Amino acid sequence: MPEFKVDRPVHFNLSDILDSGQAFMYSEYEDGFLIITKGKRAFVKELPSENKILFRVPDVESLEIFKNYFDFSHDYEEDFKRLYELGFPEDVLSFSNGIRILNQDAEEIIFTFIISQNNNIKRIKKITRALTERVGKKCVDEYGEYFAFPDAKAISTLSIEDFKEMGAGYRDSYLYHTSNFLSENQNFLGEVAELETPLARKKLLTLKGVGPKVADCILLFGFNKRDVFPLDTWMEKVFHERFDKNEKNRVRMATKGAEEFGELAGLAQQLYFYHIRRNEK
Numbered sequence: 001m002p003e004f005k006v007d008r009p010v011h012f013n014l015s016d017i018l019d020s021g022q023a024f025m026y027s028e029y030e031d032g033f034l035i036i037t038k039g040k041r042a043f044v045k046e047l048p049s050e051n052k053i054l055f056r057v058p059d060v061e062s063l064e065i066f067k068n069y070f071d072f073s074h075d076y077e078e079d080f081k082r083l084y085e086l087g088f089p090e091d092v093l094s095f096s097n098g099i100r101i102l103n104q105d106a107e108e109i110i111f112t113f114i115i116s117q118n119n120n121i122k123r124i125k126k127i128t129r130a131l132t133e134r135v136g137k138k139c140v141d142e143y144g145e146y147f148a149f150p151d152a153k154a155i156s157t158l159s160i161e162d163f164k165e166m167g168a169g170y171r172d173s174y175l176y177h178t179s180n181f182l183s184e185n186q187n188f189l190g191e192v193a194e195l196e197t198p199l200a201r202k203k204l205l206t207l208k209g210v211g212p213k214v215a216d217c218i219l220l221f222g223f224n225k226r227d228v229f230p231l232d233t234w235m236e237k238v239f240h241e242r243f244d245k246n247e248k249n250r251v252r253m254a255t256k257g258a259e260e261f262g263e264l265a266g267l268a269q270q271l272y273f274y275h276i277r278r279n280e281k
Helices: 015-019 058-069 074-084 090-095 106-115 122-133 160-165 169-186 188-194 197-204 212-223 232-244 250-279
Strands: 003-007 026-029 030-039 040-047 053-058 140-142 146-147
Touching: 003 074, 003 197, 015 030, 015 040, 030 058, 074 090, 074 212, 074 250, 106 122, 106 169, 106 188, 122 146, 160 169, 160 188, 160 250, 169 188, 169 232, 197 212, 232 250
Parallel strands: none
Antiparallel strands: 003 053, 026 030, 030 040, 040 053, 140 146
């Protein structure tokens, strides 16, 4: 496949981004990563001595897909500066300096984040891989075969028992019902995209298996709505350490985070999340 060397943007650390819990369709390969998005696969690695990023992709169109995936057009230097001016903790800014928000397919995010509930990254990737191998489109490149993430229509052909065999556990019925709903309501995602965040969240919460945290992750990673502050167990700990040790309600915590940082809330959450996960491993 053709190789392209692209200037490395500021605030970009490839391994940190992929280890930040946003995406699950990737694997380590030699001194880089094989990453799948929108049916395309790329080999990506950093070239520190040249301050470049190497993309090995099928064509220029695929390169643009991956540049968008890594949010190349967004001004992270300005975002980090604004967070600093808002008094965001310098230790977190420094440690999570290479994190950015990935632009991903909304349908893929819905299913992978339903799978993510009460799960670790290794198991999420394993279940996701089983799902793609079962009903995803098989593709081949110079690295061998791989499977694109399936759409809701393909996923809806599976039974609850199929999901159970993949290791989905109690999430099996969520995956079954949500795939069938999305397959039958193909305008749903477009309608979500057009709504302001509060109404978009409310609409996502009608999906089986989507609670407040998963809804906010879908809004952030699938719809690029950055004014959300997803709250899970890790972020609850951050909130108690950094904001209010007495608050118990996660919805109020998420609301407080969103109010505190506005359009920077999603990035702020990712910086906090990466910092606490890596420092408590």
